[in-house]
Amino acid sequence: MEIPFSRWHAAIRLRRSRRRYDSIPLDPSQLGQLQEVCTRFRPYPEARAEIIPESPDRVLRGVAGSYGKVKGSPSLIAFIGDINERYVNEKIGYTGEGVILEATAMGLGTCWVGGSMFFRRGRAESIVGTSKNERVFAVTPVGYAVKDFSAEERVQTAFGMFHRRKPLSEMVYGLAKKEWPDWIKAALEAARLAPSAINRQPWQFYVEPDNITISVDSPLLEWGISKRLDCGIAMLHIEVAALDCGVKGRWELLKAPHVARFTV
Numbered sequence: 708m709e710i711p712f713s714r715w716h717a718a719i720r721l722r723r724s725r726r727r728y729d730s731i732p733l734d735p736s737q738l739g740q741l742q743e744v745c746t747r748f749r750p751y752p753e754a755r756a757e758i759i760p761e762s763p764d765r766v767l768r769g770v771a772g773s774y775g776k777v778k779g780s781p782s783l784i785a786f787i788g789d790i791n792e793r794y795v796n797e798k799i800g801y802t803g804e805g806v807i808l809e810a811t812a813m814g815l816g817t818c819w820v821g822g823s824m825f826f827r828r829g830r831a832e833s834i835v836g837t838s839k840n841e842r843v844f845a846v847t848p849v850g851y852a853v854k855d856f857s858a859e860e861r862v863q864t865a866f867g868m869f870h871r872r873k874p875l876s877e878m879v880y881g882l883a884k885k886e887w888p889d890w891i892k893a894a895l896e897a898a899r900l901a902p903s904a905i906n907r908q909p910w911q912f913y914v915e916p917d918n919i920t921i922s923v924d925s926p927l928l929e930w931g932i933s934k935r936l937d938c939g940i941a942m943l944h945i946e947v948a949a950l951d952c953g954v955k956g957r958w959e960l961l962k963a964p965h966v967a968r969f970t971v
């Protein structure tokens with residue numbers, strides 16, 4: 708499937724993690740549209756997304772404090788990958804974020820939920836029917852988020868702290884800012900808005916005139932969620948913004964501590 712870059716670029720600016728939903732089932736036509744994106748947006752054979760069109764209560768769980776507690780969502784999407792694939796986390800992040808941006812463009816709420824502390828992986832896998840080599844790496848609720856952030860949801864995001872982003876100056880190296888072409892400006896701004904587990908923003912971007920290299924700030928596995936998955940999400944944001952500037956590029960996946968290079 709071709710990336711609907713204008714639609715997804717607009718969604719990048721609109722998306723926020725939502726954890727409170729009206730318990731209304733998804734409209735069947737919206738469910739069908741999402742299903743189609745899950746089926747057609749398969750840039751990598753080792754990663755896929757599947758809708759679980761039933762109450763997610765059996766799959767989601769909250770943890771200490773309120774981080775991770777999702778209420779009311781009628782459905783879930785599971786992000787599934789092949790555990791034998793070296794770059795599976797990057798591929799899950801890239802693929803899953805495409806589905807998340809499409810859901811956002813459709814006016815639906817989502818929230819990446821990763822790590823077995825936050826969801827019951829075994830249950831998700833038995834509902835989806837994964838094969839021997841597959842694992843559910845993350846899920847997202849999907850549904851109609853309550854219109855306004857409730858007091859409870861505001862507390863969950865530490866009154867917006869979990870949505871705040873580091874300035875680009877803390878994460879970008881290489882070519883001086885004044886020499887960045889428009890597509891690099893747009894791509895880095897879009898990458899900065901990418902969601903990451905506990906908002907850790909674990910990426911660094913090395914800029915050259917015709918490429919951006921993403922690296923991870925440390926190899927630690929925090930909260931049982933690979934930082935390379937977060938970087939996979941940032942990869943999609945970079946590509947969507949570049950395409951929206953009329954610039955095509957291609958990804959090369961790299962060994963740690965680097966993650967991937969986008970060259971135009």
Ligand SMILES: Cc1cc2nc3c(=O)[nH]c(=O)nc-3n(C[C@H](O)[C@H](O)[C@H](O)COP(=O)(O)O)c2cc1C
Nearest residue numbers: 723724775819820821825869870902903904905906
């Ligand atoms: C891989 C991944 C895992 C996440 N896991 C959880 C989670 O288990 N519970 C939760 O409430 N939020 C989770 N989040 C959402 C982040 O907390 C959120 O993206 C981040 O705080 C930035 O906020 P924003 O998405 O509103 O921009 C996760 C995000 C990512 C990318």
